[in-house]
Amino acid sequence: MDWLQAQWKRRPWWMNLMLLFCTYMTVIYLPWDIFVKAAEIDEEVWFGVRFHGTAAKIAAVPHWIVYGFGAVGFHGMKKWMHPWASVYLAQVTIAFVVFPWLYGPGMPGSLVASIVSGLVWGGITWKMWTSAALFDGRAAVSS
Numbered sequence: 001m002d003w004l005q006a007q008w009k010r011r012p013w014w015m016n017l018m019l020l021f022c023t024y025m026t027v028i029y030l031p032w033d034i035f036v037k038a039a040e041i042d043e044e045v046w047f048g049v050r051f052h053g054t055a056a057k058i059a060a061v062p063h064w065i066v067y068g069f070g071a072v073g074f075h076g077m078k079k080w081m082h083p084w085a086s087v088y089l090a091q092v093t094i095a096f097v098v099f100p101w102l103y104g105p106g107m108p109g110s111l112v113a114s115i116v117s118g119l120v121w122g123g124i125t126w127k128m129w130t131s132a133a134l135f136d137g138r139a140a141v142s143s
Contacts, residue, residue: 010077011134012141014127018085022070030064047091048098082132089128093121 014070024079033042034057044059051059066088073081096117104110134141 007075009141011074012131014124015074015131015134019071022067024073025067026064026071028052030067034060034064045095045099048095050099050101050103077135077137079136082135083129084120086125086129089121089125093118093125096121 011019012020035129037041039053039057042053042056044056046062070081070088071084072078073085096129097114100107100110100117103111
């Protein structure tokens with residue numbers, strides 16, 4: 001139990017959530033998505049653009065790689081995580097802003113969804129960008 005507590009104290013709570021998410025995506029979801037899920041129903045999104053079928057299967061491989069590096073990087077608080085985690089999160093922010101514009105026109109709330117999600121993910125991206133010192137041990141962990 002002491003080991004687990006020591007692990008949690010290495011990074012802020014929100015970064016622990018990112019570690020858990022990256023680990024889940026790497027170990028459970030993406031292997032299932034790539035190797036088990038039928039291509040006919042598969043979808044992946046990059047920069048807000050939706051890919052279907054075989055294109056989605058191909059687009060899932062870079063996701064798997066990114067999440068794998070994220071799991072390793074967050075676990076070890078690797079220096080190379082900055083700026084790359086922020087760059088990926090910027091892509092996620094763009095995707096959340098663009099997706100409602102491409103696939104939600106005419107849907108009630110698509111403009112609001114685009115703005116709100118852009119602000120939320122933009123804030124997460126900024127928080128990651130400004131946390132560079134955590135990845136090389138220059139700063140103490142705080143929430």
